[in-house]
Amino acid sequence: MSERTGAAPPRSPWLLFWRQFRKSQLGVVGGALLALLYGLAALAPFIAPYSQEEMDRARFFHPPQGLHWIDGAHRFHLVPFVRPTTLVDASNLAYREDPARLLPLRLFVRGARYRLLGLLPADRHLYGVDPPGRIYLLGADGFGRDVVSRLLYGAQISLTVGLVGIAISFTIGLLLGGVSGYFGGWVDVLIMRSTELLLTIPGLYLIVALRTMFPTNLPSQQVYLGIVAILSLIGWAGLARIIRGIVLSIRSLEYVAAAEALGMGRLRIVTRHILPNTMSFVIVAATIAVPGFILGEVFLSFLGVGVQEPSASWGNMLNQARSLRVLTSFPWLLFAPGLAIFVTVMAFNFFGDGLRDALDPRKVMGGRSA
Amino acid sequence: MRTYILRRLLQAIPLLLGVSAVTFLVLKLAPGDFLNTMAENPGISAETIDSLRHRFGLDRPWWVQYGLYLRNVFLHFDFGESFSRHQPVFTVLREGLGNTLLLAGAAALVTWCLAIPLGVLAAVRQFSWVDKTLSVLSFMWLSIPEVLSGLLLLFLAARTGWLPVGGMHSLEWDQLDLAGKAVDLLRHIALPALVVGLIPLAGRMRQMRANLLDVLRLDYVTTARAKGLDERHVVFKHALRNAINPLITLFGFTLGSLVSGSFIAEVIFAWPGLGRITLDALLAKDQYLVMGSVLMAATVLVAGNLIADLLLAIADPRIAYE
Numbered sequence: 001m002s003e004r005t006g007a008a009p010p011r012s013p014w015l016l017f018w019r020q021f022r023k024s025q026l027g028v029v030g031g032a033l034l035a036l037l038y039g040l041a042a043l044a045p046f047i048a049p050y051s052q053e054e055m056d057r058a059r060f061f062h063p064p065q066g067l068h069w070i071d072g073a074h075r076f077h078l079v080p081f082v083r084p085t086t087l088v089d090a091s092n093l094a095y096r097e098d099p100a101r102l103l104p105l106r107l108f109v110r111g112a113r114y115r116l117l118g119l120l121p122a123d124r125h126l127y128g129v130d131p132p133g134r135i136y137l138l139g140a141d142g143f144g145r146d147v148v149s150r151l152l153y154g155a156q157i158s159l160t161v162g163l164v165g166i167a168i169s170f171t172i173g174l175l176l177g178g179v180s181g182y183f184g185g186w187v188d189v190l191i192m193r194s195t196e197l198l199l200t201i202p203g204l205y206l207i208v209a210l211r212t213m214f215p216t217n218l219p220s221q222q223v224y225l226g227i228v229a230i231l232s233l234i235g236w237a238g239l240a241r242i243i244r245g246i247v248l249s250i251r252s253l254e255y256v257a258a259a260e261a262l263g264m265g266r267l268r269i270v271t272r273h274i275l276p277n278t279m280s281f282v283i284v285a286a287t288i289a290v291p292g293f294i295l296g297e298v299f300l301s302f303l304g305v306g307v308q309e310p311s312a313s314w315g316n317m318l319n320q321a322r323s324l325r326v327l328t329s330f331p332w333l334l335f336a337p338g339l340a341i342f343v344t345v346m347a348f349n350f351f352g353d354g355l356r357d358a359l360d361p362r363k364v365m366g367g368r369s370a
Numbered sequence: 371m372r373t374y375i376l377r378r379l380l381q382a383i384p385l386l387l388g389v390s391a392v393t394f395l396v397l398k399l400a401p402g403d404f405l406n407t408m409a410e411n412p413g414i415s416a417e418t419i420d421s422l423r424h425r426f427g428l429d430r431p432w433w434v435q436y437g438l439y440l441r442n443v444f445l446h447f448d449f450g451e452s453f454s455r456h457q458p459v460f461t462v463l464r465e466g467l468g469n470t471l472l473l474a475g476a477a478a479l480v481t482w483c484l485a486i487p488l489g490v491l492a493a494v495r496q497f498s499w500v501d502k503t504l505s506v507l508s509f510m511w512l513s514i515p516e517v518l519s520g521l522l523l524l525f526l527a528a529r530t531g532w533l534p535v536g537g538m539h540s541l542e543w544d545q546l547d548l549a550g551k552a553v554d555l556l557r558h559i560a561l562p563a564l565v566v567g568l569i570p571l572a573g574r575m576r577q578m579r580a581n582l583l584d585v586l587r588l589d590y591v592t593t594a595r596a597k598g599l600d601e602r603h604v605v606f607k608h609a610l611r612n613a614i615n616p617l618i619t620l621f622g623f624t625l626g627s628l629v630s631g632s633f634i635a636e637v638i639f640a641w642p643g644l645g646r647i648t649l650d651a652l653l654a655k656d657q658y659l660v661m662g663s664v665l666m667a668a669t670v671l672v673a674g675n676l677i678a679d680l681l682l683a684i685a686d687p688r689i690a691y692e
Contacts, residue, residue: 193388196385200668201392201664201667202626202629203630204630204645205663208652209660211652212396212397212660214400291513295517298515299634303637318518322638327528328525334521334522338518338521338522341515345512345513345514349509
């Protein structure tokens, strides 16, 4: 038992966590994807060539345009270009590219005015083409609105619903679960019966039933808040039950008895001493639960009772693909938001899996698995 | 066992009462009712609206309405009348629930017929390329929500024309003989069942794999191998039976999630089940129909959990309920 000699210097928990997390390749990939997605959503007005509401009555259901580098005369262009199109069949909305003309891609073009991150006024957009030409890299919807722009603006709604929803429902779940487990008695009975009640109604039925409490034609912001409130109200029950179980086992530990002997308030013991010990579990559970909230919004908007037009969300973009004609003739309206949802959910799953491995308390601190 | 079942059934009563109370409260907090929408129609006089309001009991305070509702349910098994369909709620829901359970059953069949063989394959060939491919695929599959898989299948069906794109029967259903009806139903149920059945597939497959791997490590399997039995015999005759046990119990729990899961498939494929009825009823503010369908869905969930616990007792003799 020599004193500290040869012992490694103490390492911060963050460093230990990072060393573990780094080992999970998929976790790192998921984390990077999420950073990218949220970054794109935050910078949406800058990256999107148009605003989410800008329509073009001459270009309904315009198909996605490819970027070209080689023109009709087999000449190579360093700056990629798209070809302008003309409507050739108005009844089937068929467009034909004009091989003779080209619209070079421009960077940092002037366009609609916006406030970057809600603060900086600006009118530059990452890419675009010279007006009156239009660029539709992922096609246009039934109102001639650019799908790329709507995806980016929609991400602002769809991606934040998950985070805000998790924050609210997990706060409720942690607090009620902790109180239920620690206090016991009638408080416990009351809280647990309410969770049972919530868990007895199949989820989607409850979501839709709660949705009727708000009128359909509210302004977008209120609908957004309503959706978050509904999803959070449902989401806390399962977590509260698990937290209660963990708290029950922690409650009998000696340090809790010590805190009680020191005369600490009971609520303070729950919030300061017991709940922090459930954190590694809660962080993982929260990460894995985020897609559920995102899909909740997608579900409601898909049914047409969520985020209302003209605001974009990934759910109401999918709503357009509900009609068979749109689905078969203009499939990009399914694939563009579909792929965005798929990638987001997968990124959260990868990230959550990596976190779980890194935060698993059964692993020896310092890097080696038990 | 019988007392246990009885106790569970008795416990379910306050729970379902609570569900009905919550649903009723939610409906009452919602602005407007079915008759408000009707009143906007200039062809219907104010007197008609008033008489209807009186007939449906909507002119009384909400607690009276709720009390009357409960009395009718308990004394006459009468769930009220659907405003929009002019039919007793029970008649509407019986048909819808039947269709939903049919869909859920077909979906369960899809899940289990795929999950068990794939799980066994992954376990027997652990760490092989088959196992790794399956694990990557299941991980990706977990990320495809039903809305997407449903629309994707709808897209394929519409493009290829191989399968009907919605509904439950073809137009010429009445002229078909029994075999023709069976084929027609099968063609209509295939896509929604696939959508609902594929959601739990990845999870069930991973469970099957883990269970079988655990069992294959046990002593009696080593003994069987030491006796000189061929591997196929060891896996299918000895190990598989014990590995499937935990999955059986999950079946009951899945029932509840299947009812919830078929909601989206019903909407996308126009399957006339409980989910579609509920959605239509909610949009029309058809109060008693919503109450009935939410209660019905909750009852199926409770029943599913009970069945799960009972299956557990039957499958595992170590568990005994008093």
